[in-house]
Structures are given as structure tokens and as C-alpha cells.
Amino acid sequence: MMRSRDTMTLGLFFNHTGHHVASWRHPDAQADAGVNIRHYLDMARTAEQSKFDFLFFADQVAVREAHPDALSRSAQYTAHFEPLTLLSALSVVTDRIGLVATASTSYNEPYHLARKFASLDHLSGGRAGWNVVTSTAHAEARNFGRDQHYGHAERYDRAHEFLDVVRGLWDSWDDDAFLRDKQSGAYFDPAKLHALEHRGRHFSVRGPLNVPRPIQGHPVIVQAGSSEDGREFAAATAEIVFTAEMDLASAQQYYRDVKGRMARYGRRPEHLHVLTGINPIVGRTEAEANEKHAHMQSLIHPVVGREILSTMLGGADLSSCSLDGPLPDLPPTDASKSGLYQNIVKLAQREKLTIRQLYLRLAGARGKLTIKGSVEQVVDKMEEWFRQGGSDGFIVQPSYLPGSLDEFATLALPELQRRGLFHRDYDGETLRDGLGLPRPESRYKLTPRFP
Structure with a gap:
């Protein structure tokens, strides 16, 4: 079945007030969550205590374009922290949970992002992940000197080269390059420093990076494309892929298709975690869950x-x-x-x-699968998708915060653990360790190059 591991991988998607489009209107929601650091600190601690594999933050470098009446009624993409800055703060109050941020290859430069994610990996002790996206919103283009965003094919071509440059920059220093020998006066071994000297269609980057090689070798690569180009990009590069399938048959087809493409890139299927986005609404009874859902829907x-x-x-x-x-x-x-x-x-x-x-x-769930019902019904559905080859796990997207996260953590997670579907503690020290992913070798290990 090409399973990545025997238990589910569970990521937690933090949309500041919650994932439901009307989440901020819930009486118990933290309405100012987007700029409330205490809210994020509390949520991160709860997520780690619950043993989620990683936190996930989406991002867009623009205020979403919409009719003013609609925009003024929405908390989505209006005012919230930049995710890498936020995750750097959360790294200080967490020890084991992975920290994944979205950053676009369309409106960044490779050196910028290589440096930021390498820094986050060191700050967190090896827990960083990069959700590689290609921007599609025209509002983003106009914030970066363009009238239109890049076309679909060009976006992915640029993304492939961008990621290759970033990985090359992460390999700028060998793992043991820094001697810091006070007696001899040698701070680093110059033979273990490498200039990238990249010249490509989209980028020209000399290097080297001015941050040591990340603790994980490379931060974990996450991707979320379902198009033909997106599937090929995931098969070639991703270690986690975030999907939005709405039924099991479609999920099974996607799972087989993407993992089936990996061999052409010399990759093993168990080194890619296919995770389905879900909006779980858990009640002690089915009627209670339906009531919760109806209330959220009434707020749209x-x-x-x-x-x-x-x-x-x-x-x-x-x-x-x-x-x-x-x-x-x-x-x-x-x-x-x-x-x-x-x-x-x-x-x-x-x-x-x-x-x-x-x-x-x-x-309400912004295009992701809603699973609602009693604890048993919700966990049954998750188990079915996991065991029937629809996913390696899930990106959990609580309707509103903090309430929906607390409900999932106290009701559904213990049942998942009781059934042996989710771990009771973290494995290893880094995000890669926990996901069972290999640590990448430096591209210079066998063919050293010197500046």
C-alpha cells in the first residue's frame, strides 16, 4: 500500500481564528487571534501536548481581493503575523512539534528563503518545514511590481529551479565545517565551504549561504498541488503533500498516482506522506456534532x-x-x-x-473534507481513509479556536491512540525523525567543490 508508517501522521493547520470562514464570529473564538501572540503560544502548547506531528501555517502576501462588503466580514487574509516570524517565536516555547510555514517561490528570492528556513531549523533544534507554493492571486503580483502573476507552467518551472537553488544553498557548509578551535584560531575549515555558482533560467545565485547547514540537512519539504503539474512536483520533491480530496475513491486515486510517479525520480513511496485536509466536528453524540455544525453554518x-x-x-x-x-x-x-x-x-x-x-x-471548511459525528463516527471515517489507501494521515483544520482544537484533542485523539492509529509520544528529536524521513546527504559529499 506504500504506507509511510504504521500510525497516522497528523498536522494541525492554524488559521488564526479557526478554519471555518465564520470562525471569528463564534462566541468562544479569539476574535483578535491573528495578532495575539498569547493565543498562538497557548495553541502551540496544546498541540504539542496532544502530540501532533507538526503545526502548519498558510500565508498570502496580500490582503485578499474581494467585494468590500464580503472582505469586511472576514478574518481570513486581512491581518495576521508573518508565519516565519511567528514560528521563530513558537520555537522557544515548544520542544518536539514540527513547525511548517508557507512561503511562495513566486515572490521571494531563493537566498532569502534558504537563510530563513535554515535559521528556523537551528532555532527549533531541527523542526522546520517549508510549504512550497506558487502564488496565484493577482493581488500578490501587484505588490511585487507585476500586473499579472506568472502563468501556470512558468510558476512550476520557476518553483523547480527555486527549490533546487535553496537545497544547494543549504549544502553550502559541510556538517562538520565549523571547528571553532580557540587554541589554533581556526573557526571553520575552508575546504568544507562551497559556493553554489548557480546560473539558470530564472535565477543567478553564487552563494554560499551565511547560515550553517540545517540540523535536518534540509528542512522538510511540503507541497499542496493537485493539478497535473502539482502532482509531478510533489512526486519529484515533496516529503509531505497536502490534498483536498472530498471522497475516498478520489483520495485513493490521488494516493496511487502521486506515489506511483516517485520511482522516476529515484524516490521511495514511503518517503512521501500524503495528508488529507479535514474539518473534524466531534461531539459526544451525533446529534451534538450536528448541532455544533449547524451553529457554525448559521454564522456564514x-x-x-x-x-x-x-x-x-x-x-x-x-x-x-x-x-x-x-x-x-x-x-x-x-x-x-x-x-x-x-x-x-x-x-x-x-x-x-x-x-x-x-x-x-x-x-465553511474552505474546500476541505468535513467529518462530523460522534467520537466513534469521526475516528471510523479517519481510520477508513487511512487503512483503505486514501491517505497517510490528515491535516486537522479546527472550525474555530481554541474550542474545536480542544474538542478534537480531548475526544478524538485518545480514541485514535486507543486503536493504535496515532502515536502516544514523539519519535526522535527532529521533524524528519518523527516522520521517518531520511536526512539528505550534501550534494558535495562525493564531489567536493571549493570557492
């Missing part, structure tokens, strides 16, 4: 629901459409190539959903 303003659906569909204009009518035929765009876009259109057609029904299905 129709303007926000339609706008979120439009965003998921690459900015499709739905403003003239009746909320109680079907999703119209949409003109093909660059965004229509994405896996998320295609999954939404298929869902609407398969179940003949109105726009209102579609946004209620998707906007």
Missing part, C-alpha cells in the same frame, strides 16, 4: 459565502447568479487547471447543488 453571511466560492473558483464572477440556482458554465481560465477548481465543479455537477448549497458545503 451569504455575501461571504458567495465570495469565498468565487475565490475557490479562481475569481469567477458569481455576482449576477441566483444563490438558489445552479453553478453556471464558467469560461476556462488559468485557475480552472487547478485540482481544487476541478473538484468543486465535479461536486456541483454530480450532486446538482445550488450556489448556496455549494458554498455551505465548501466555504
Whole structure:
């Protein structure tokens, strides 16, 4: 089955107030969470006590473009901390949990990100991970001197080269390069320092990096693409891939497809963790879970629901459409190539959903799978996907914070552990150790190069 390990991998997705689009409106939510460091400190401690494998932060380098009425009713992508800065702070109050941040290859430079993630890996004792994304939002492009973002194919071509440069920079110093010998006066061995001298289509980077080789060799590489290009990129480079499949059959197909591509890159399938995004709503009974979900759904303003659906569909204009009518035929765009876009259109057609029904299905969990029910029902569903080859685990996306995280941690996690589906403690010291991933060898180990 190409399983990565015998127990589930569980990441925790921190969307500051929670993952539900109306999370900030819940009476028990921390409404100012995006800029409340105490909130993040508390959540990180809870996550580590619960033995989550890693924390995950998404990011976008722009305020989301939307109708002002919709935007003013949303806490998403408006005001929150830059994730690498935040994770550096959280590294001080945690010891074992992985720390994964999103950073775009479209609007950064390789040297910048190589330096930042290497620094985070040292600050955290080897717990850093990089979610490699290619930006698609026009608002981001206009913050970086461009009228339009890069086209789909160019984004991925740039991303491949970007990642190769970053990995080369992480190998700038051999693991034992720093002598720090006070008696001899030798601070480092110059034979163990390497200049990259990269000249490519998109980047020209000499190197070396002015941070020692990361503790993990390379921070763990995370990726979230479901398109054809995204799947190939994941097979070639990713160690965790974050998916948004909505049914088991689709998840099984994705799982087999991506892991089946890895051999052509000389990679073993167990070195990639395929994780499905889920919005778990756990109750002591099914009725209690349904009540919780209904309350969250009632907080979605129709303007926000339609706008979120439009965003998921690459900015499709739905403003003239009746909320109680079907999703119209949409003109093909660059965004229509994405896996998320295609999954939404298929869902609407398969179940003949109105726009209102579609946004209620998707906007709350922002296009991820909602699993609701009693403890047993939620864990049964997770176990089915895990055992039936749909995933190696899950990215857990609590509806609102802190309440939904506390509920999952106190109700579902103990049952997962009782069934032997989730570990009771961390393995090893680094994120790689915990995930059973090999530590990469330096590219210079067999063919040393000198500045």
C-alpha cells in the first residue's frame, strides 16, 4: 500500500481564528487571534501536548481581493503575523512539534528563503518545514511590481529551479565545517565551504549561504498541488503533500498516482506522506456534532459565502447568479487547471447543488473534507481513509479556536491512540525523525567543490 508508517501522521493547520470562514464570529473564538501572540503560544502548547506531528501555517502576501462588503466580514487574509516570524517565536516555547510555514517561490528570492528556513531549523533544534507554493492571486503580483502573476507552467518551472537553488544553498557548509578551535584560531575549515555558482533560467545565485547547514540537512519539504503539474512536483520533491480530496475513491486515486510517479525520480513511496485536509466536528453524540455544525453554518453571511466560492473558483464572477440556482458554465481560465477548481465543479455537477448549497458545503471548511459525528463516527471515517489507501494521515483544520482544537484533542485523539492509529509520544528529536524521513546527504559529499 506504500504506507509511510504504521500510525497516522497528523498536522494541525492554524488559521488564526479557526478554519471555518465564520470562525471569528463564534462566541468562544479569539476574535483578535491573528495578532495575539498569547493565543498562538497557548495553541502551540496544546498541540504539542496532544502530540501532533507538526503545526502548519498558510500565508498570502496580500490582503485578499474581494467585494468590500464580503472582505469586511472576514478574518481570513486581512491581518495576521508573518508565519516565519511567528514560528521563530513558537520555537522557544515548544520542544518536539514540527513547525511548517508557507512561503511562495513566486515572490521571494531563493537566498532569502534558504537563510530563513535554515535559521528556523537551528532555532527549533531541527523542526522546520517549508510549504512550497506558487502564488496565484493577482493581488500578490501587484505588490511585487507585476500586473499579472506568472502563468501556470512558468510558476512550476520557476518553483523547480527555486527549490533546487535553496537545497544547494543549504549544502553550502559541510556538517562538520565549523571547528571553532580557540587554541589554533581556526573557526571553520575552508575546504568544507562551497559556493553554489548557480546560473539558470530564472535565477543567478553564487552563494554560499551565511547560515550553517540545517540540523535536518534540509528542512522538510511540503507541497499542496493537485493539478497535473502539482502532482509531478510533489512526486519529484515533496516529503509531505497536502490534498483536498472530498471522497475516498478520489483520495485513493490521488494516493496511487502521486506515489506511483516517485520511482522516476529515484524516490521511495514511503518517503512521501500524503495528508488529507479535514474539518473534524466531534461531539459526544451525533446529534451534538450536528448541532455544533449547524451553529457554525448559521454564522456564514451569504455575501461571504458567495465570495469565498468565487475565490475557490479562481475569481469567477458569481455576482449576477441566483444563490438558489445552479453553478453556471464558467469560461476556462488559468485557475480552472487547478485540482481544487476541478473538484468543486465535479461536486456541483454530480450532486446538482445550488450556489448556496455549494458554498455551505465548501466555504465553511474552505474546500476541505468535513467529518462530523460522534467520537466513534469521526475516528471510523479517519481510520477508513487511512487503512483503505486514501491517505497517510490528515491535516486537522479546527472550525474555530481554541474550542474545536480542544474538542478534537480531548475526544478524538485518545480514541485514535486507543486503536493504535496515532502515536502516544514523539519519535526522535527532529521533524524528519518523527516522520521517518531520511536526512539528505550534501550534494558535495562525493564531489567536493571549493570557492
